[in-house]
Amino acid sequence: MAPILVVGSVALDSVKTAEGESREALGGSAVYFSLSARQFASVTLVGVVGKDFPKRHRQLLDGRGIDLSGLREVPGKTFRWVGKYGRDANEAKTLETHLNVFAQFKPHLTPTQARSEVVFLANIDPELQASVLSQMRRPAVVACDTMNYWISSKPEALKELLSRVNIFFVNEEEAKKLTRQPNALRAANVIGEWGPEVVVIKKGEHGALLKVGRKTYAFPAFPLESVKDPTGAGDTFAGGFMGYLASCGGFSDLAHLKRAVLYGTVMASFTCEEFSTARLETLDRCELDARFSDLVERISVPVDPVFIAAN
Amino acid sequence: MAPILVVGSVALDSVKTAEGESREALGGSAVYFSLSARQFASVTLVGVVGKDFPKRHRQLLDGRGIDLSGLREVPGKTFRWVGKYGRDANEAKTLETHLNVFAQFKPHLTPTQARSEVVFLANIDPELQASVLSQMRRPAVVACDTMNYWISSKPEALKELLSRVNIFFVNEEEAKKLTRQPNALRAANVIGEWGPEVVVIKKGEHGALLKVGRKTYAFPAFPLESVKDPTGAGDTFAGGFMGYLASCGGFSDLAHLKRAVLYGTVMASFTCEEFSTARLETLDRCELDARFSDLVERISVPVDPVFIAAN
Numbered sequence: 122m123a124p125i126l127v128v129g130s131v132a133l134d135s136v137k138t139a140e141g142e143s144r145e146a147l148g149g150s151a152v153y154f155s156l157s158a159r160q161f162a163s164v165t166l167v168g169v170v171g172k173d174f175p176k177r178h179r180q181l182l183d184g185r186g187i188d189l190s191g192l193r194e195v196p197g198k199t200f201r202w203v204g205k206y207g208r209d210a211n212e213a214k215t216l217e218t219h220l221n222v223f224a225q226f227k228p229h230l231t232p233t234q235a236r237s238e239v240v241f242l243a244n245i246d247p248e249l250q251a252s253v254l255s256q257m258r259r260p261a262v263v264a265c266d267t268m269n270y271w272i273s274s275k276p277e278a279l280k281e282l283l284s285r286v287n288i289f290f291v292n293e294e295e296a297k298k299l300t301r302q303p304n305a306l307r308a309a310n311v312i313g314e315w316g317p318e319v320v321v322i323k324k325g326e327h328g329a330l331l332k333v334g335r336k337t338y339a340f341p342a343f344p345l346e347s348v349k350d351p352t353g354a355g356d357t358f359a360g361g362f363m364g365y366l367a368s369c370g371g372f373s374d375l376a377h378l379k380r381a382v383l384y385g386t387v388m389a390s391f392t393c394e395e396f397s398t399a400r401l402e403t404l405d406r407c408e409l410d411a412r413f414s415d416l417v418e419r420i421s422v423p424v425d426p427v428f429i430a431a432n
Numbered sequence: 433m434a435p436i437l438v439v440g441s442v443a444l445d446s447v448k449t450a451e452g453e454s455r456e457a458l459g460g461s462a463v464y465f466s467l468s469a470r471q472f473a474s475v476t477l478v479g480v481v482g483k484d485f486p487k488r489h490r491q492l493l494d495g496r497g498i499d500l501s502g503l504r505e506v507p508g509k510t511f512r513w514v515g516k517y518g519r520d521a522n523e524a525k526t527l528e529t530h531l532n533v534f535a536q537f538k539p540h541l542t543p544t545q546a547r548s549e550v551v552f553l554a555n556i557d558p559e560l561q562a563s564v565l566s567q568m569r570r571p572a573v574v575a576c577d578t579m580n581y582w583i584s585s586k587p588e589a590l591k592e593l594l595s596r597v598n599i600f601f602v603n604e605e606e607a608k609k610l611t612r613q614p615n616a617l618r619a620a621n622v623i624g625e626w627g628p629e630v631v632v633i634k635k636g637e638h639g640a641l642l643k644v645g646r647k648t649y650a651f652p653a654f655p656l657e658s659v660k661d662p663t664g665a666g667d668t669f670a671g672g673f674m675g676y677l678a679s680c681g682g683f684s685d686l687a688h689l690k691r692a693v694l695y696g697t698v699m700a701s702f703t704c705e706e707f708s709t710a711r712l713e714t715l716d717r718c719e720l721d722a723r724f725s726d727l728v729e730r731i732s733v734p735v736d737p738v739f740i741a742a743n
Contacts, residue, residue, distance in 0.1 A: 139614065208614050303450065303519050306655045327638035328652055338730045339652035341639055344617045379733040417735050419649045422690040424728050 123261060123367045124163045127154045128228055128253050129243025129356075130200055131168040131192065134397065137205040140349040146397035147178045148202065150243035150266070153353035155187045156401040157360025157388040158241075160409055162367035165234055167191030167253075171199040171222045181402060191234055197222040206351065211325040213352065230256045239367045241359060242286075244268040247278040254285055262372050264288035264363055266355070272299045284316040287372060290359045293324045305330055306337055319378060321362065321385075323355050331382050333375055340382050343390035343416050350396040354389040357401065361388030387412045434572060434678045435474040438465045439539055439564050440554025440667075441511055442479040442503065445708065448516040451660040457708035458489045459513065461554035461577070464664035466498045467712040468671025468699040469552075471720055473678035476545055478502035478564075482510040482533045492713060502545055508533040517662065522636040524663065541567045550678045552670060553597075555579040558589040565596055573683050575599035575674055577666070583610045595627040598683060601670045604635045616641055617648055630689060632673065632696075634666050642693050644686055651693050654701035654727050661707040665700040668712065672699030694731075698723045 129151030135144045151168045158164045165188040174194060183189055200223035203216040226249070235258050242250040242265035250265055257263075263286050271279055272295055279299070283289060289312060291299070296308040309320045309332040320332040326348070328341040362385035369377045387409060391400045445459030462479045469475045476499040485505060494500055514528035537560070546569050553561040553576035561576055568574075574597050582590055583606055590610070594600060600623060602610070607619040620631045620643040631643040637659070639652040673696035680688045698720060702711045 304657060304659075306657045310657075324638065327635065328650070330652075330655060336730070337655045339639070339655050340731065340733075341641075341650035341652050344641060344648045344650050346615060346617045346621075348615075376734045380735065383733055383735075417733065419647070420651065420731065420733070421735075422651075422694055422728065422732070423687045424691065424694075424732075 123238035123370060124165065125158050125239045125241060125363060125367050126165045126167060126191075126230075126234055126237035126257075127151050127158070127241045127243060127360075128167040128191075128250070129154060129241075129245060130223060131166075131170050131174070132200040132202050132223075133174075134352060135201070135203045136350055136352050136396065138348075138350050138396075139206065139208050140347065141396065143350065143396040145201070147181070148353060148397060149200065150245075150353075150356040152182070152398065153356035153392065153401070154241060154243060154360040154363075155182065156185060156398055157357040157392075158364030158367070159186055160361070160388070160404070160406060161364030161384070162239075164188065164364075165191055165237065167228050167230065167234065169193045169195060169222050169226045171195065171197045174199045181398075185402070190231070191228070195222050195225075199223075204352070211351070228253055238262070239264075239363060241265070241363050242282075243356060243359075244271070247271050247275050247282045251278065251282050251285070254282070262287050262363075262366065264290065264359070266290040266359055267295065267299075269295055269298065280315055283312065286317050288319040288321065288363075289317040290321045290323060290355070290362075292355065293322050296320075296322050309337055319372060321359075321382070323358060325351070325354070329358070329382055329386065331378060333378055338379060338382075340379075340386060341420060343386050343412065344419065345390055345393060348393045351393050353398070354392045357392040358385035358389040361385040383413060383416055387416055434549035434681060435476065436469050436550040436552060436674060436678050437476050437478060437502075437541075437545055437548035437568075438462050438469070438552045438554060438671075439478040439502075439561070440465065440552075440556060441534055442477075442481050442485070443511040443513050443534075444485075445663060446512070446514045447661055447663050447707065449659075449661050449707075450517065450519050451658065452707065454661065454707040456512070458492070459663060459708060460511065461556075461664075461667040463493070463709065464667035464703065464712070465552060465554060465671040465674075466493065467496060467709055468668040468703075469675030469678070470497055471672070471699070471715070471717060472675030472695070473550075475499065475675075476502055476548065478539050478541065478545065480504045480506060480533050480537045482506065482508045485510045496713070501542070502539070506533050506536075510534075515663070522662070539564055539567075549573070550575075550674060552576070552674050553593075554667060554670075555582070558582050558586050558593045562589070562593050562596070565593070573598050573674075573677065575601065575670070577601040577670055578606065578610075580606055580609065591626055594623065597628050599630040599632065599674075600628040601632045601634060601666070601673075603666065604633050607631075607633050620648055630683060632670075632693070634669060636662070636665070640669070640693055640697065642689060644689055649690060649693075651690075651697060652731060654697055654723065655730065656701055656704060659704045662704050664709070665703050668703040669696035669700040672696040694724060694727055698727055
């Protein structure tokens with residue numbers, strides 16, 4: 122089982138949704154990713170917090186087996202995000218962003234961290250993602266995510282980064298914007314030409330597309346009756362996806378990649394059920410496997426072997 | 433193989449999309465449904481056209497084996513619809529609706545038609561759907577569709593109808609509106625309580641949900657690089673779904689219902705590839721089976737038998 126290094130944000134989020142609200146709760150892309158991936162593999166988190174970062178959050182992550190040797194604490198305040206969701210839980214509206222100590226974040230990897238076999242560069246400045254990647258010693262798998270802000274402000278740096286990446290996670294609307302294509306499938310094809318062997322287009326409650334080679338595979342989300350707080354669902358998806366792949370030891374097997382989508386889907390569905398990281402904190406492997414099994418039942422179609430043979 | 437009776441509109445559509453336009457082309461819910469369902473079962477179309485309905489359209493449908501004994505021609509003009517789609521091909525904007533002879537449509541079934549085992553009541557006035565249903569002699573399967581207009585204007589008549597229906601097809605937004613639920617899954621549950629054993633929530637390019645008993649299954653759409661004209665995709669979906677079920681001879685087998693979703697999905701994807709019914713006119717069973725096989729490959733996930741056994 123290959124250990125995973127994740128570089129990204131650690132934040133205190135204040136979120137309002139149709140189902141309630143949370144204030145200064147644990148959040149950030151690296152946190153959601155880690156709490157998800159740790160179900161499958163060992164995870165080292167690289168990030169930065171301020172002096173105000175609650176001890177209990179550090180204890181929580183440490184208690185879940187996440188290696189915090191790369192989580193620096195520096196003078197100043199922790200990154201804060203304030204957002205809300207309407208009845209359509211698919212899109213967040215950012216009300217406030219206070220980068221605080223995150224504005225000066227320049228990760229320097231230790232020799233041990235640099236030898237990680239699997240690395241996930243969460244949605245930070247693509248130049249910073251590239252600088253982290255340059256510190257790595259021959260990682261077997263490099264994956265990254267991004268966000269609208271970087272697509273608008275640093276598209277060239279992002280494309281440059283993508284030429285060095287194996288797996289790219291991106292939201293449907295962001296993929297269309299980045300490639301200037303009106304269609305998710307065409308967007309995935311264009312991104313594939315830039316470098317990533319695997320492109321994962323995330324569609325929120327509508328599931329995900331997985332592009333491997335020339336072919337695109339499609340998956341629905343896990344049907345949920347209520348979404349309390351979708352914050353972190355995308356990072357949790359990536360955590361389940363990469364965690365499962367790390368446990369398989371590679372990303373060249375299509376069956377592994379398809380199952381990785383399902384594990385990502387399952388993990389994201391748990392995240393949405395409670396505010397902040399609450400559901401991920403208590404989740405055990407038994408519940409996770411039960412939902413994986415449930416998801417398989419909900420999406421699988423028994424077909425005549427003639428149709429499978431034709432592939 | 434049970435024969436299918438479909439009651440619905442026959443129209444001349446003028447459509448503008450991002451990919452081009454069509455003028456006074458063959459359309460209407462009963463037409464799309466029939467051209468799709470005839471791939472799987474024999475279909476009798478019940479509808480009305482005016483004196484201006486082009487002979488070539490009648491010949492086209494007749495040439496595809498669709499029984500037109502129930503297609504009446506009356507003095508006046510054929511139903512016309514004018515609509516357009518933006519870059520987001522998911523939602524049509526209606527520019528003009530001229531009901532013409534369709535305004536007086538009151539179907540009277542012949543004794544042979546009334547003995548059909550499978551009936552699809554396309555999206556016409558729910559009171560008219562109910563009156564057709566009352567003329568039927570013990571159909572084995574009753575399915576219907578509806579649209580926003582009837583949800584707004586005759587919600588009680590629609591609910592009354594649903595108590596007599598086995599399978600209900602409805603768009604996601606329409607299901608939420610009809611049930612006043614913010615969530616597709618909850619909407620399907622509420623509709624299920626009103627009567628239909630099977631509820632199919634159509635999500636356009638995002639696929640479909642299938643509710644059977646207490647469980648909801650989820651399916652993506654077939655990934656398409658371009659959508660020329662999505663008009664009729666929903667009716668074509670229903671045609672593939674019902675046509676396949678009719679060929680199975682029942683709707684109580686979950687595996688049949690899941691495969692019916694895939695056949696509906698495949699048929700809808702063909703419809704979107706050309707304007708009007710052009711793609712459906714030339715489609716043969718061999719192309720259809722090839723795409724079914726392709727879809728199965730794109731959505732199926734090989735899993736450890738332990739997860740299947742758990743179900």
